[in-house]
Amino acid sequence: MKWSSYQNLRVPNFSVHALRTILADAGLDWRTALTNADIDPDAVDRPKGTIPAKKELAFQLEFVALTQNRIDLWLRAARAYTTSTSGVRGMALATAPTVAAWAEAASATDYSPGLLEISPLHTAEGIVTGIQFSYPDTPQELIPFSVYRELCATTRSLSWLYAAPFPFTRVEIPIPELAPEAASDVACPIDCGSEALRLWWDPAISTYELPYGNAFQHAAWVQADTQILDSFRSTGDWPDTVVKAVKAAPELNRRLANAATALRVSTRTLQRKLELVGRDFAEVRDEALKDLASDLLSNSDHSVSYISCTLGYADPASFTVAFKRWTGTSPTAFRAASRYQARAS
Numbered sequence: 001m002k003w004s005s006y007q008n009l010r011v012p013n014f015s016v017h018a019l020r021t022i023l024a025d026a027g028l029d030w031r032t033a034l035t036n037a038d039i040d041p042d043a044v045d046r047p048k049g050t051i052p053a054k055k056e057l058a059f060q061l062e063f064v065a066l067t068q069n070r071i072d073l074w075l076r077a078a079r080a081y082t083t084s085t086s087g088v089r090g091m092a093l094a095t096a097p098t099v100a101a102w103a104e105a106a107s108a109t110d111y112s113p114g115l116l117e118i119s120p121l122h123t124a125e126g127i128v129t130g131i132q133f134s135y136p137d138t139p140q141e142l143i144p145f146s147v148y149r150e151l152c153a154t155t156r157s158l159s160w161l162y163a164a165p166f167p168f169t170r171v172e173i174p175i176p177e178l179a180p181e182a183a184s185d186v187a188c189p190i191d192c193g194s195e196a197l198r199l200w201w202d203p204a205i206s207t208y209e210l211p212y213g214n215a216f217q218h219a220a221w222v223q224a225d226t227q228i229l230d231s232f233r234s235t236g237d238w239p240d241t242v243v244k245a246v247k248a249a250p251e252l253n254r255r256l257a258n259a260a261t262a263l264r265v266s267t268r269t270l271q272r273k274l275e276l277v278g279r280d281f282a283e284v285r286d287e288a289l290k291d292l293a294s295d296l297l298s299n300s301d302h303s304v305s306y307i308s309c310t311l312g313y314a315d316p317a318s319f320t321v322a323f324k325r326w327t328g329t330s331p332t333a334f335r336a337a338s339r340y341q342a343r344a345s
Helices: 014-025 030-036 041-045 053-066 071-080 083-094 099-106 140-162 203-207 215-235 238-248 256-262 267-276 281-299 304-310 316-327 331-344
Strands: 010-012 050-052 117-122 128-134 168-173 190-192 197-201
Touching: 010 014, 010 053, 014 030, 014 041, 014 053, 014 071, 030 041, 030 053, 041 050, 050 053, 053 140, 071 140, 083 099, 083 215, 099 117, 099 128, 099 140, 099 203, 099 215, 128 140, 128 203, 140 168, 140 197, 197 203, 238 256, 238 267, 238 281, 256 267, 256 281, 267 281, 281 304, 281 316, 281 331, 304 316, 304 331, 316 331
Parallel strands: 168 190
Antiparallel strands: 010 050, 117 128, 128 197, 168 197
16 A cells, blocks of 8 residues: 555554553553654544544554564564454454465455555465565554564464464565564574565465364455445446445545545545546545434434444534534434434324
């Protein structure tokens, strides 16, 4: 993912929350780090909260600056990045029936923390024989921390799924040296100074059936992860597809860049596709948010504050202004009218 796209995204607050907690436990100045990254402390602890991606990256840089030579804290941070922080894709990883299926699922996204890119490594015959993490747009000062994070998280994840130390055959890392406490997780040669992080294994391992894998559940989670894109492929209806993307994750996909990422296209491509049918992203997004808000107001007892947060608004007042623009009435009046109609019918 290019920086020009990444900086326009909003991402879950998992990363900032984990790193903030580590700084606090270590007695380091996390408050100034949040201030320097222009992050509201309340957003860090908010369930289902999101952070602008450029601010998440800024906080990661603050974390690295505060933890220089504290590999123990970097490894603790790495352990905080688990499959549970990846949402639906995390479930697809946890249920992967084979190592190859895991590698394909891990590389199926074009967004990852810190602008890294993930891709499977293949033999000449096309068999998966490893996984690669590259850092084309990552700030140089963040790369060492990122390497420790990806190395630790990947080795731990694969070893857990494999139910034994994972039999890597070789590891290449793009930093001059690796701390012994990180190297202890890998019982194979480690080559330093490469241009990317690569973890290799015997191609025969790729077809090994993982003891905790479940092909049926894996297929279901993969389908859930790609259902928005699959829906478009079956209908060819870009506006309807954008509506589905916004409704699936309104707090994220209310932004053009996030919706484009969910649909695996560039922002420019998405804009062009909508323009071809005479639609505008903001118009389509508001249509989806109006439908969601109307349904929640009519069919749930959630407060207006809760609904505004669910839809990604910073405060209920902003949501009320938007809802009046869509419907000509306030959320409270709309709810009262819909319930009156329901009782009358």
